[in-house]
Amino acid sequence: MLKIHGVPISVHTRKVIVAALAKGIAHEVVPVVPVIPDNPPPNWRELSPTGKIPAITDGDFTLADSSAICAYFERTHPAPPLYPTGARDYAEALAIEQYAGEGVFRGVVHPLFHEVFVHPKVQGIPTDPARIAAVLSKEVPEVFGYLDRLAARGYLAGDAPSIADIAVASNLVTFQYIGFALDRARYPRLAAHFDRIVALPAFAAALDRERGVVESMKLERGFLEAKAA
C-alpha cells in the first residue's frame, strides 16, 4: 500500500493526505517528525533529500515534496481532478499552491510554529515574542489580505475545489491549531473560503483523523468545534 511519510498536523503532509482521501487512494501514514532529532528513520534522506515531510513510497517508487506528490496522484488517479483544466486556471492553481508554500507557510505558519511549539517544547529555546509580533503585524496582513482578495472568487482557481484551495486551507488549520485566530471581520472572504474547504468530505475526514494527535499535543481545536456546533 502507498505510504505517506510525515505527520498529519504538518501543513504539507495534510495537503497530501487530503488529496489522497479526495481521490480514494488507499494509503497508510507512517509517522516521521523531522523537528525531533533522531526521529526520522536511518534511510530518511533517501526518501526525502531535503529531510522535510512529506515523502511517499508507492511500491519501489519514492517521491518527496507535496506538490510533486499531488501531481503524481493526479496522473495515477485522475478523478476527481484536483487541478483545473483551462490553461489560465491551471496555471493560477499552481501559482497559488506555490504561494501557499512560500508566502503562507514560510512567511507566516513556519515562523509561528517554531516560536510557539518547536523552540520552547522541542529545542528548549525560549519563545521570541518580538518575532511573533513581527509576523502578526507585517506578514499576516499582507498574506491574508492577498488571500482574502483571491477568495472573492469562491474557489481560488477555476470553478471547483483544487489543490490551491487545499494548500491554503491546510496552512490556516495549523495557524489556528497553534493558537492564532483567523480574523473573520478583517478577512471575511478568506474565512468563508476556509469554512467551505474544511467542510469538504476529504478535508473533514483528514481533520477527524488528526484529532487524537492534536489533543495529545494540547493544540487549539476550538475553531473546528465551533464550526461543527
Ligand SMILES: N[C@@H](CCC(=O)N[C@@H](CS)C(=O)NCC(=O)O)C(=O)O
Ligand atoms: N516544499 C516542501 C516543503 C515541506 C516542508 O516544509 N515541510 C515541513 C513540515 S510542513 C518540514 O518538514 N519541516 C521540518 C524541517 O524543516 O525540518 C513540500 O511541499 O513538501
